[in-house]
Amino acid sequence: MNARATVRTPATRWTVVVPIVAALALVFSWGRELPAFAVAAVALCLAGAVLAAVHHAEVIAHRVGEPFGSLVLAVAVTVIEVALIVTLMVDGGPKTSALARDTVFAAVMITCNGIVGLSLLVGAVRSRVVVFNAEGSGAALATVATLATLSLVLPTFTVGKPGPEFSTAQLTFAAVASLFLYGLFVAVQTVRHRDYFLPLTPEGAFKPEEHHAPLPGRGATALSLAMLLIALVAVVGDAKSVSPTIESGVEAAGMPQAVVGVVIALLVLLPETLAAVRAARRERVQTSLNLALGSAMASIGLTIPAIALASVWLDGPLHLGLGATHMVLLALTVMVGALTVVPGRATLLQGGVHLSIFAAFVFLAISP
Structure with missing residues (x-):
């Protein structure tokens, strides 16, 4: 009984209070121009919601x-992210193509x-x-x-529509194929x-499940699921609320608008990043x-069908095709990723290589 009380106590403190406060911050800040102190407060709520989301996940x-467990967090974040993208595209018109x-x-x-x-x-x-499972x-x-x-390369080369766009039939095929x-x-x-997706020991055997604490009951799990969803809504919404400040900073620094998307994506993916590092x-x-893959x-497989459906009501073009620089980075990512996962073992070097590609992506977003 004491062990269970120890497990429940944190959930009755900050991990429940913070997501609710962050959601309230979203309600009061959405669609408004915020002064500097309010932006700082929303940013603090955003950070707290990220930590709470990781705890509940x-x-x-x-x-x-x-x-x-990793599937729940990945899908939850992506569904909310998709809703945000569709909302912004509906409100933003052709400039969000x-x-x-x-x-x-x-x-x-x-x-x-x-x-x-x-x-x-x-x-x-x-x-x-x-050590990890190469098959999975x-x-x-x-x-x-x-x-x-x-979804992202073929639109650059198809000829059904001018520019990096799919025709209606091509977009429908891409959406159905993505969902499938x-x-x-x-x-x-x-x-x-x-079993292909279970952790392995250094000897290649399956790692046993960690049971340092008793399994949470159904009530505690249901509470964590509800708090996870609230925290993720708050993460995405608060990230959107602070985005005008980010946009102003990016514009003042003379950087491309694409940097804003990178910053927002980094904020939205913070829960997965922290959970992956902890694991x-x-x-x-x-x-x-x-979590990562x-x-x-989920980001591609759920976003493209949602955008295809929303395109019925969206005005203006829908640009999905990548440019040459991004296609090179994508090809390099796939090639290096295959060389990383095929052996089922990795060292510091592989981690450094992937981080170098990521650094190149961020640098080229800032200086294309």
């Missing part, structure tokens, strides 16, 4: 086990290079060589590469080949890869 993961492409590509680069590289680096610092990680990377190529591939992967990950510190790098996959 870990409670849920502890209850349902892997790979379901490339918003979906820029956001999805930024998410792919952040997850496949930033989160993967940081997780490998943290894991290798602790254990010198990190390779399948995830192959799905991400296929989705990215179908994502649904098929989730079925493989959670049912048919679940890597516990020598569960497979969980980190599940699963988030990239």
